[in-house]
Ligand SMILES: Cc1cc2nc3c(=O)[nH]c(=O)nc-3n(C[C@H](O)[C@H](O)[C@H](O)COP(=O)(O)OP(=O)(O)OC[C@H]3O[C@@H](n4cnc5c(N)ncnc54)[C@H](O)[C@@H]3O)c2cc1C
């Protein structure tokens with residue numbers, strides 16, 4: 522989980538902005554400076570409107586890198602993301618990145634990576650899967666959503682889907698499905714879990730991983746401002762691993778990826 526030291530602020534041109542699901546857009550721009558240094562788990566902080574509203578940048582996980590092309594997957598939840606979804610190809614954005622730390626991939630202690638995501642938390646998983654496969658790891662995804670319309674699986678392989686309404690795949694939560702499938706994954710060597718999604722999912726996943734002595738990293742979200750450790754807008758309280766105390770971190774600096782055993786909800 523290393524922080525990225527090659528941060529640049531770039532004026533980029535959107536090459537495509539495609540609606541890929543209800544309120545979800547896939548936005549691509551060319552930026553060799555970010556593409557060259559990005560690692561799975563990193564994020565970018567985007568000034569969506571050169572005018573005032575919204576004034577602050579908005580953070581998005583890096584979804585995919587293809588040569589110098591960077592992709593993000595954005596769910597419309599408010600003024601910035603609504604505006605981004607309507608910003609056409611040819612428009613410019615100001616993009617700071619790559620920011621934050623990254624998932625810890627290059628360790629020899631696992632053969633199989635379980636990527637567990639929920640809702641828009643699937644956004645960082647495509648880039649993560651690509652890099653894991655280049656390292657010779659086996660990859661399985663567990664993807665959860667309220668209904669089939671919430672599932673974003675484009676570009677992913679070897680996925681298992683759970684929906685709360687049963688409209689796609691298993692009926693239940695991603696963690697219910699993980700419980701059911703776990704025996705079939707655990708036959709193929711040591712496992713490490715990588716995750717991103719809503720807090721109730723991460724909480725249940727952290728408990729599952731603790732019960733099964735599985736290492737687990739989770740990418741968290743918080744409100745952010747600067748993305749680079751200046752505004753103190755992204756404080757998150759976490760458990761210390763070696764004592765029973767808690768400490769407060771800046772998620773843009775020490776995260777967004779943290780060890781799941783540190784989660785407090
Ligand atoms: C490291 C990181 C990576 C992220 N990656 C993605 C991604 O890949 N795709 C994606 O769609 N979203 C991602 N998010 C969340 C995204 O940044 C917020 O949804 C966005 O900033 C909301 O901006 P807005 O102007 O549309 O909403 P606002 O109008 O500012 O707020 C609308 C609602 O969203 C809530 N909100 C605002 N910011 C956040 C936030 N950072 N986290 C959670 N809730 C928030 C507000 O409390 C409010 O309820 C990420 C957040 C972080 C911190």
Ligand code: FES
Nearest residue numbers: 746748752753773
């Ligand atoms: S977002 Fe400003 S300190 Fe983290």
